[in-house]
Structures are given as structure tokens and as C-alpha cells.
Amino acid sequence: MIRSVFAALVLTLMAFGCRAAESCPPSSRQEAWDAACFAGSGAQRHVKPQHLRQLGFGKSGYALIMVDEPPELVAVDWRGVVVVPGIYHDGEGDYPQPRGHLARFRDGARCGYFDVRTFQVRVPASYDQCLAFGEQTAQACKDCQVYCTESECQNSMLVGGRGVEIDQRGRIARQFRPPPLAQACAGGQQGTLESRGGRRFWLRCPPAPPPSLQMENVHGR
Numbered sequence: 011m012i013r014s015v016f017a018a019l020v021l022t023l024m025a026f027g028c029r030a031a032e033s034c035p036p037s038s039r040q041e042a043w044d045a046a047c048f049a050g051s052g053a054q055r056h057v058k059p060q061h062l063r064q065l066g067f068g069k070s071g072y073a074l075i076m077v078d079e080p081p082e083l084v085a086v087d088w089r090g091v092v093v094v095p096g097i098y099h100d101g102e103g104d105y106p107q108p109r110g111h112l113a114r115f116r117d118g119a120r121c122g123y124f125d126v127r128t129f130q131v132r133v134p135a136s137y138d139q140c141l142a143f144g145e146q147t148a149q150a151c152k153d154c155q156v157y158c159t160e161s162e163c164q165n166s167m168l169v170g171g172r173g174v175e176i177d178q179r180g181r182i183a184r185q186f187r188p189p190p191l192a193q194a195c196a197g198g199q200q201g202t203l204e205s206r207g208g209r210r211f212w213l214r215c216p217p218a219p220p221p222s223l224q225m226e227n228v229h230g231r
Contacts, residue, residue, distance in 0.1 A: 103142030
């Protein structure tokens with residue numbers, strides 16, 4: 011009786027071990043990991059010691075892991091420490107092919123930029139919203155929102171708060187004030203917000219007014 015109970019316990023533990031291993035597959039297979047494969051939080055988050063052997067490192071010296079729930083792409087160093095969390099990878103200009111070499115990442119509620127060549131953070135996650143780099147600069151802001159400028163959400167704009175333009179060296183090139191929502195459309199007009207799923211909203215603007223009327227709006231005539 012005792013032997014049969016012990017055998018059943020061993021089989022249960024083996025099955026559990028297999029499930030645990032399957033939830034943290036070799037990173038080279040590019041399959042999602044369970045969040046339970048990690049310990050700690052924030053800057054202290056790391057791969058649990060028993061899963062370190064599952065890491066495979068590219069030429070950069072870092073392993074990329076897609077976490078299942080909530081969905082998140084992270085970069086991990088040889089110690090298993092998450093060095094870049096929340097890597098943006100779905101949009102144009104994001105990892106792995108940003109314009110230049112800086113790409114966006116998010117750490118909790120804040121965002122910043124990291125160097126895709128070295129996986130070093132160049133702009134700490136201190137902004138509420140970050141846009142992908144254009145040819146030379148990227149825009150980010152605090153106390154603000156970001157809205158799509160067309161229905162497919164391929165392009166976005168910052169609204170409200172305090173904005174900055176960041177150059178390819180991670181330095182602030184210019185500070186500016188994004189327009190308030192009531193004046194975000196061409197000619198200082200107010201648009202309407204339409205949900206595009208998740209937390210995305212399209213700022214649907216009315217047709218742009220004639221140039222003469224735009225000048226009147228600007229000068230308050």
C-alpha cells in the first residue's frame with residue numbers, strides 16, 4: 011500500500027515537473043514562457059535558477075523571451091536578470107528594426123528607449139507615452155495621452171501634458187507642449203474619440219477648415 015502511494019506521488023511530481031519544463035521551453039524555440047518562470051519584480055525580476063539552462067544567447071549576449079500572460083517581450087542577461095522589460099515589437103519603427111538604433115520599452119506604467127545593438131537602456135522609463143523614432147528624433151511626454159491619427163492606428167500623436175523630442179543619442183533635443191485634446195485637430199478643432207480595441211483610441215478629426223479660417227482661429231479673430 012505504502013509503495014503504491016509512493017509510486018503515485020512520484021508520478022505526480024514527474025508530471026508536474028514536465029509541465030513546469032514545458033512552460034519554460036528553450037528560448038531558442040521562440041515559444042512563450044509562463045510568468046511563473048520568473049521571480050522578483052521590477053528591476054529585481056529574474057529567471058528562476060532551475061530554468062537558467064533554458065536560456066540561449068544570440069550574438070548580442072542576451073536572450074529574448076516572450077512572456078505569456080500578460081504578453082511581454084523581455085531581454086535577459088547571462089545571469090537570468092531582466093535587463094529590458096516590455097519591449098515594443100508590434101509597430102513600425104519598433105524592435106527589431108527601429109529607425110536608427112533606439113527602440114521603445116515599457117516598465118510598468120512608464121516608457122523609455124534602449125539600444126537594440128547592446129540592450130542598454132539609453133532613456134530610462136520616465137515618460138507616460140513614447141512614440142517610435144522617426145528619421146532623427148522621437149517624441150515622448152509626461153501627463154499626456156497618445157491617440158491614433160487614422161483608423162488603422164499606423165500613426166499616432168501626443169496630446170496634452172509636457173513633451174520632449176529625443177535624439178539618437180538619447181538626449182533631449184527640444185521641449186514642447188502637445189496640443190490639448192480640444193485643439194488637437196487641424197486648425198485647432200476638436201475631434202471625437204473612437205475605440206480601436208485595447209487601450210487604443212482614434213482621434214477622428216473633422217475636415218480641415220480653409221486656411222483663412224485657420225488663421226482666424228490662431229489669432230483669435
